[in-house]
Amino acid sequence: MSLSSCGSSSICSLSSGILVANDPSSKLSKRRFTPSISQPGWKQRRDSSDNNRGVSKVFGYYGLKSPPYKLDALEPYMSQRTLEVHWGLHHRGYVEALNKQLEKNDSLYGCTMDELIKVLYNNGNPFPEFNDAAQVWNHDFFWESMQPGGGDMPTLGLLQQIEKDFGSFTNFKEKFTEAALTLFGSGWVWLVLKREAKCLAIIKTSNSINPLVWNDIPITSLDMWEHAYYLDYRNDKAKYVNTFMNHLVSWNAAAVRMVRAQAFVNLGEPKIPVA
Amino acid sequence: MVANAVTGIAASLKCALFPCQGFQGSTRRLQWRKNERQCARKAGHGVITAKFDLKPPPYQLDALEPHMSHETFEYHWGKHHRAYVDNLNKQIAGTELDGMTLEDIVFVTYNKGDLLPPFNNAAQVWNHDFFWESMKPGGGGKPSGELLDLINRDFGSFEEFVEEFKRAATTQFGSGWAWLVYKANRLDVGNAVNPRPSDEDKKLLVVKSPNAVNPLVWDYFPLLTVDVWEVTITNFILFIPLNYDL
Numbered sequence: 344m345s346l347s348s349c350g351s352s353s354i355c356s357l358s359s360g361i362l363v364a365n366d367p368s369s370k371l372s373k374r375r376f377t378p379s380i381s382q383p384g385w386k387q388r389r390d391s392s393d394n395n396r397g398v399s400k401v402f403g404y405y406g407l408k409s410p411p412y413k414l415d416a417l418e419p420y421m422s423q424r425t426l427e428v429h430w431g432l433h434h435r436g437y438v439e440a441l442n443k444q445l446e447k448n449d450s451l452y453g454c455t456m457d458e459l460i461k462v463l464y465n466n467g468n469p470f471p472e473f474n475d476a477a478q479v480w481n482h483d484f485f486w487e488s489m490q491p492g493g494g495d496m497p498t499l500g501l502l503q504q505i506e507k508d509f510g511s512f513t514n515f516k517e518k519f520t521e522a523a524l525t526l527f528g529s530g531w532v533w534l535v536l537k538r539e540a541k542c543l544a545i546i547k548t549s550n551s552i553n554p555l556v557w558n559d560i561p562i563t564s565l566d567m568w569e570h571a572y573y574l575d576y577r578n579d580k581a582k583y584v585n586t587f588m589n590h591l592v593s594w595n596a597a598a599v600r601m602v603r604a605q606a607f608v609n610l611g612e613p614k615i616p617v618a
Numbered sequence: 619m620v621a622n623a624v625t626g627i628a629a630s631l632k633c634a635l636f637p638c639q640g641f642q643g644s645t646r647r648l649q650w651r652k653n654e655r656q657c658a659r660k661a662g663h664g665v666i667t668a669k670f671d672l673k674p675p676p677y678q679l680d681a682l683e684p685h686m687s688h689e690t691f692e693y694h695w696g697k698h699h700r701a702y703v704d705n706l707n708k709q710i711a712g713t714e715l716d717g718m719t720l721e722d723i724v725f726v727t728y729n730k731g732d733l734l735p736p737f738n739n740a741a742q743v744w745n746h747d748f749f750w751e752s753m754k755p756g757g758g759g760k761p762s763g764e765l766l767d768l769i770n771r772d773f774g775s776f777e778e779f780v781e782e783f784k785r786a787a788t789t790q791f792g793s794g795w796a797w798l799v800y801k802a803n804r805l806d807v808g809n810a811v812n813p814r815p816s817d818e819d820k821k822l823l824v825v826k827s828p829n830a831v832n833p834l835v836w837d838y839f840p841l842l843t844v845d846v847w848e849v850t851i852t853n854f855i856l857f858i859p860l861n862y863d864l
Contacts (some may be wrong), residue, residue, distance in 0.1 A: 577693060
């Protein structure tokens with residue numbers, strides 16, 4: 344099966360992005376291709392106009408990935424109703440809109456979700472599909488940034504890095520909360536590892552923008568679109584943000600992402616022993 | 619004749635915030651006002667402080683039931699709109715924006731796109747005032763007279779206008795507003811002709827704007843608006859029975 348030809352992939356995508364088209368000129372095309380993964384959304388179609396009889400064109404679609412916990416698992420901090428509406432309606436809506444838009448455009452097939460977002464962002468002049476693609480990725484990332492029994496503090500290396508870049512964990516919490524409360528309109532707040540600066544930073548973005556477009560590595564995120572908190576907290580944004588920091592944020596997930604990120608960013612001086 | 623229609627509509631809106639003279643030379647008027655204030659100070663008069671008040675909608679809070687509930691108003695007007703007003707007052711206290719009219723603050727803080735901090739609050743106060751006045755109990759239906767003629771002329775038919783308005787409202791990504799506006803073709807100077815007229819001049823248009831931006835800053839005359847921030851939609855969903863035909 345031919346893999347993505349979109350160039351080097353940056354980070355393993357956490358999303359449901361599935362692979363796609365096959366290359367008719369490759370040797371594999373003589374064999375009938377049957378996908379072994381039974382994911383919703385794989386479709387197979389025989390193209391009778393093709394020279395090689397029996398060649399199937401595979402179209403991959405992005406599927407709606409469920410959060411790694413049941414919809415009522417985050418009660419009482421994020422209600423089941425919120426998850427049902429936020430994931431079941433909004434997130435699902437973005438996935439379906441993205442699939443519909445991708446149907447029309449063959450050249451976008453074959454990309455992982457990360458690559459798709461960068462390509463569609465088009466250096467600041469985004470294509471129409473960008474909003475939906477980015478929102479699918481953002482929400483996948485967000486569900487994984489939370490866990491039942493979350494909150495508390497990070498440990499080990501991640502805590503050390505936070506203390507190095509923000510002074511203390513309390514200071515980081517304050518800065519994160521401040522960023523969330525000063526964001527106007529819809530958007531997201533992110534803890535990222537900056538590649539160039541080689542340090543952690545808090546950034547806030549509008550609408551569907553995410554730090555992948557600036558080639559930074561997100562570690563955790565908070566959805567500040569009103570649909571994320573309005574059902575549970577109405578206009579009390581501060582309570583929502585504090586609840587997220589104290590009870591929902593998954594430092595386990597953040598630690599895993601941090602470990603992966605360190606494969607791409609060198610955070611320390613190498614310890615070369617002097618003989 | 620069209621200009622008369624606009625002022626006619628403006629007057630009939632009974633919107634105290636919508637100046638009937640329009641915005642011709644608004645920057646000139648702004649300077650005039652500044653001079654006036656300076657003169658007042660020199661003469662030793664009392665210091666002018668302006669404080670915006672939260673203006674109530676021109677109907678009772680439960681007057682729009684069952685379409686928009688009493689609780690929606692309590693949140694949307696009573697909390698969100700009030701917060702914008704309070705924050706705006708805090709931001710302008712003691713600055714040169716103190717004493718200016720709301721539209722002038724919106725225009726000045728828009729700063730040709732490079733927003734100054736009070737813009738979001740000022741524009742949202744104006745937008746919400748305009749939004750409450752864009753609705754009324756027993757509203758809906760069709761307009762009549764000049765407005766209907768203009769709508770038919772510029773959109774083809776009333777139904778097409780409704781479709782376009784709905785489309786603008788539902789395709790605004792993130793937070794924002796959808797507007798029916800009148801776009802005039804004019805310059806600041808009284809007797810000159812605009813050398814760069816476009817097809818869309820002297821017409822009614824449907825436009826959409828993100829976050830707090832409103833068409834005043836593009837020099838249009840807003841006629842109608844609908845709030846498509848998620849707060850409005852969520853309040854709508856929260857407080858209306860789920861089988862209501864949205």
